Amino acid sequence: MFGKSNKLLIVSMFLLFCFASCKTQEEKAAEIHNHAFTIDTHVDTPYQLLNKDFNISEYHAYKRGGSCVDFPRMKKGGLDGIFFAAFTSQRDRTAENIQFAREKADELIDSIYAACDKYSELAEVALNVADGYRLEKEAKRAIYIGLENGFPIGTEISEVERYFKKGVRYITLCHTSNNDICDSSTDSHGAEFDGLSKFGEEVVKEMNRLGILIDVSHISDSSFYDVIKLSTSPVIASHSCARAICDNPRNLSDEMLKALAENGGVIQMCILDDYVKAPDKNSERYKKEMELRERYRKMGKMTKEEEQKIWAEWKQLQIDYPKDKPTVADAVDHIDHIIKVIGIDYVGIGTDFDGGGGLKDCADVSQMMNITIELLKRGYSREDIHKIWGGNFMRVFKQVEDLAEKAKA
DSSP states (O other), X not given: OOOHHHHHHHHHHHHHHHHHHTOOHHHHHHHHHHHSOOEEEEEOTHHHHTSTTOOTTSOOOOOTTSOOOOHHHHHHTTOOEEEEEEEOOOOOOXXXXXXXXXXXXXXHHHHHHHHHHHTTTTEEEOOSHHHHHHHXXXXXXXXXXXXXXXXXXXXXXXXXXXXXXTTEEEEEOOOSSOOSSBOBSSOTTOOSSSSBOHHHHHHHHHHHHHTOEEEOTTBOHHHHHHHHHHOSSOOEEEEEOBTTTSOOTTSBOHHHHHHHHHHTOEEEXXXXXXXXXXXXXXXXXXXXXXXXXXXXXXXXXXXXXXXXXXXXXXXXXXXXXXXXXXXXXXXHHHHHHHHHHHOGGGEEEOOOXXXXXXXXXXXXXXXXXXXXXXXXXXXXXXHHHHIIIIIHHHHHHHHHHHHHHHHXX
């Protein structure tokens, strides 16, 4: 009935079908993950770069208190792009402290360029959306730069453009305390401006003009709504979670999520444990961490030796008082909730690695695939996963670029 060639064709097709259907979930996840443009929008790795003994071109096996990110681990974890945050902590708003923070931010940014220049065969500083996709094709890591905390800007609007020219492509408006731009979600003294300051309004407009992404992570609810109302471009939350799942002021409420979606922006799910699950505030670990953070906040200008001492204490804390961290499943619960509230087009991933981020089963950047595996288990499609891993964020990034270009025309 069938010719020999037809029989061979049928057998071949049957074997191909069997092979495809017999793929493990891990293999399916790897295929989806490796075909996506994947980006993590927040890590604090630049402080590692200031350590002369840390070589970002070498693979570092994860250990408690150690680093979470290097170029080889990014490759292993299938991560194409990443935002290195130039983070400066909050101090009293004196001219001296602002200048110190400015110098520290510049030092961190310069360290990013130095690392990429030194290992140019592995990574490159990226300045726009097109750079990210180009570097993916070249099998290099795309290293974007964010400024975490607008404190170094002080009250000098020209600093916004200076940072843009240095390659900064998002600015987190504030950190754990109020600054000259806006109120923080966690300032112990409460609101100062009841949202954005007058200067903060100028900063938002200048960021729109230049094409810098406005990052609303860390800012207060009233600051958030002020930004949403004023910004002519979509905004991002570079590393935040859903408040309905974990009641932390750093996370976004359902009402804020809806406002973010109406703005066309995106929330990048964070995997820092306290934002994924509420911490045990009675634990010895929590008390020690709060003591260290409070002491750090009270310090003014630090010498390099003092800074290294604080950094070493933070690493030692991770070793002496290890956290019982949440799992990838706990983190993906936040993605599920966000999508239930506002849909698939407004969520991504910003881990906060090297700044406290990490889970039991996603401790460093080499284990990023575990998030994809969990998404696949829950029935997310290839298209959905591609949106979560980078599509949504890059869409917003491109809109911000295009709106700035249009305004210049």
